[in-house]
Amino acid sequence: MEDIVNITVVDRQGEEHTLEAPTDMNFNLMEICRASELPVEGTCGGMALCASCHVYIHSDHILSEPSDDEEDMLDQAFYVEDNSRLGCQIKISSAIDGLKVELAPVGE
Amino acid sequence: MIQTDILIIGAGPVGLFTVFEAGLLKLRCHLVDALPIAGGQLAEIYPKKPIYDIPGYPSVLAGELVDNLMEQIAPFNPGFTLGERAEEIKEVGEKMYQLTTNRGTVIQAPVIAIAAGLGCFEPRKPPIPGLDKFEDKGVDYMVKDPEKFRDKRLLIAGGGDSALDWTIELADIAQEVTLIHRRTSFRGALDSVDKVMELAKKNKVNLITEAQATGVSGNGVLKEVTIKTKSQGEFNKEVDNFIPLFGLTPKLGPIANWGLNIDKNAILVDTRDYSTNVPGIYAIGDINTYDGKLKLILCGFHEGTLMVQSAFKYIYPDAKLSFKYTTVAGVNGFEDQKLA
Numbered sequence: 001m002e003d004i005v006n007i008t009v010v011d012r013q014g015e016e017h018t019l020e021a022p023t024d025m026n027f028n029l030m031e032i033c034r035a036s037e038l039p040v041e042g043t044c045g046g047m048a049l050c051a052s053c054h055v056y057i058h059s060d061h062i063l064s065e066p067s068d069d070e071e072d073m074l075d076q077a078f079y080v081e082d083n084s085r086l087g088c089q090i091k092i093s094s095a096i097d098g099l100k101v102e103l104a105p106v107g108e
Numbered sequence: 109m110i111q112t113d114i115l116i117i118g119a120g121p122v123g124l125f126t127v128f129e130a131g132l133l134k135l136r137c138h139l140v141d142a143l144p145i146a147g148g149q150l151a152e153i154y155p156k157k158p159i160y161d162i163p164g165y166p167s168v169l170a171g172e173l174v175d176n177l178m179e180q181i182a183p184f185n186p187g188f189t190l191g192e193r194a195e196e197i198k199e200v201g202e203k204m205y206q207l208t209t210n211r212g213t214v215i216q217a218p219v220i221a222i223a224a225g226l227g228c229f230e231p232r233k234p235p236i237p238g239l240d241k242f243e244d245k246g247v248d249y250m251v252k253d254p255e256k257f258r259d260k261r262l263l264i265a266g267g268g269d270s271a272l273d274w275t276i277e278l279a280d281i282a283q284e285v286t287l288i289h290r291r292t293s294f295r296g297a298l299d300s301v302d303k304v305m306e307l308a309k310k311n312k313v314n315l316i317t318e319a320q321a322t323g324v325s326g327n328g329v330l331k332e333v334t335i336k337t338k339s340q341g342e343f344n345k346e347v348d349n350f351i352p353l354f355g356l357t358p359k360l361g362p363i364a365n366w367g368l369n370i371d372k373n374a375i376l377v378d379t380r381d382y383s384t385n386v387p388g389i390y391a392i393g394d395i396n397t398y399d400g401k402l403k404l405i406l407c408g409f410h411e412g413t414l415m416v417q418s419a420f421k422y423i424y425p426d427a428k429l430s431f432k433y434t435t436v437a438g439v440n441g442f443e444d445q446k447l448a
Contacts, residue, residue, distance in 0.1 A: 043226060043358070045403070049153055050357070072295040075267035076355040078235050080290055080320075105235070 005097035009038060010058070012103050021092045029055070029087035029101070040103065046088040051077035053087035054104040061099050063090060079105045110187060112138040114419055115207055115217035117194045117363075120148020122393030122408030123223035124177040130416040131184030131441065133429065138187035138215055140194050140207070142228035142361075147174035149225055152356065163406060173405075183441025189213050193228050195362050203388060203423070219419040222375060222384075222391040223412070226358030234265070234352050239324055246330025247350050251278070257349055259283045263333050265321050266353035267291060272300040274353065279312050286314040286345065288321060288335060324350065363395075371397055381418030382411045388422060390415045 003024045009017045021032045030053035033040040041052035048069040054077050057063065063085065066074070070089045074080050084104065090096065114130050116123040119141035127137040145151050147170075155171030162168055168176075192209035200206040203218040231249035233239065239247060251257070251274050262282045264275050267289040273296075275287045287304065294301045308315035316337060323334030325344075332344045360373050369376040369385045374397035377383060382390050392415050393408035401407075420429050 044153070047154060047157065068295060071291070072268065075290060075295060076232060078232075078354070 003094075005092060005094060005099075007032065007092075007096065007098075008100040009033060009036075009055075010100070010102040011038060012105060023093050025092075027092040029053070029090040029092065029099075031088070032092060033087060033103075038103065039106075040087065042088065044088075048073045048086055048089055051086060052106070054079070055085055055087050055090075055101040056081060056104055057083045057085055057099070057101055059098060059100040061096055063096070077104075110138055110189070110213070110215040112136050112187060112215065112217045113423060114138075114219045114221055114416070115140070115205070115215050116221045116223055117141075117207075118148060118223035118225055118393070118395070119143070119146040119188065119190065120223060120225050120393065121150055121173060121177055121405050122225075122412050123148070123221070124174070124181055125409050126221060126223060126392065126412035126416060127181040127184050127186045128177075129413045130419070131181065132432070132434065132437075132439070133416055133420045135416060135420060135423070136186070136442065137184070138189065138217070140189045140192060140209060140213075140215065142191070142193040142230075144191040146178060146188065146190065147171070149358075150174050152229060159405070161404065161406060183439055185442050189215065193361065194224075197366055205388065218388060218423050220389045221412070221415060221419070222363060222389065222395055223393045223408070224360075224363060225394045227360040227363065227373070227395070228358065229356040230359045230361070231352075232354040232357045234321065234354060236321060236324055242324055242326060242330040242350070245328065246326060246348060247324065247352070249352060251351065254278060254281050257282050260348035261346065262286065262349045262351060263288065263321070263335075263345060263347045264351045264353060265289070266355075267294050267296065268353065268355060269296045269300065270355075271353040272296040272304050274351065275313055276300060276303050276307065279307050284314065285312075286316060286347070288316045288319040290318065290320055292317045321350065321352065374401075380414075382415045383418060390419065 004020050007019045019036050030042045034042050043052045044050035051073050070086050113135040114137045116137050116139045119139040123139055130137050143152055150170035151174050157170050158167045160167050192211045195210045196208045197205050205220050207215045258281050260282050261284040263286045264271055265288050279285050307313040319335050319337040321333050322336045325332045332346050333350050334344050336342045375391035377391050377396045379398045382392050384391050392411040394403045
């Protein structure tokens, strides 16, 4: 189907999960992970205010630039790398079909 | 010692509105919150964000909602103990609990309503191995008294407003201030970014960007922090104090030790009245969980409203409670702040 994309999520134990996500429901990656019962808290509900959905991008998809809010939150997060993003700020769209991400370690 | 009818732990929106509903039943409330201001997450984390699902408000800023709630509950003269964490509760008589805060404030009430949201806000601690061993022995997660750092060699980590503001302030007090940040740009308020850049140019602050602290060492007290930078790799820096400033994160904290049934960091309640497994203790808002739970402010308002009805019957089992609409009875506040 056209309006479903596949996303690979590597969990913190290194196990790969292939998730199917609809593009027409305004979901973000954090919500898709939570719906699939992956250990992503999404404490703040998706406002880029908690970094509990911190992921590393492992595929070469071109994503929208992180907003100031997202950068600000990443400044307060730990284990941040160049390919760090917040899952809640990644919209599920056809542009990210085949995206591969890894869940970042959970800090305190 | 403070005495009240309902001791509310957490001065977020749900705790605040519960004061109103309790007041309609002539029950007095006292609120305790670890944050120095009322409003919980709304005040601390997102005061400038609009909320769109408060009934009757197409849009309201989180901070504005807190202000409105404070105005709404003012007639009921609630007491506040702010900046103190609810630490320990014990039973001190029939239907009487006593709560002690981390600063030793003692409050007694027959009913406790836990409206603690995600828990109490505590500094976010970087995952550096062994960091906890140096807490208060060179590692500080907040600056309470700048004088403590006079003539010391400081390493501040972080890129937000508090890291920038303290860098500026401590530059005049400390012997040496080094600021490390993971990026080259800062998100803090523009003028504080400019000031830090200026201080760095004048060599009054040692600014290291694209860097993070990865290790700490010392013999009982902190001696060195390992810094990893993109350009220079890892090196050790001798410091007297390391101050990581990475904002606040909520922690369930002492509530976990109060004998309540807890599931995934939330308190299990009976949805008839949001009572917990312990008589006289209720849990409302984001801190509770039940089948079908939604973490919404408006749901917390509902929970607090039903909860105070149950609390009234618990405190006064023989009294008759007749429900009155505010449109009929108005809002009759308490004239003084006399404690119940």
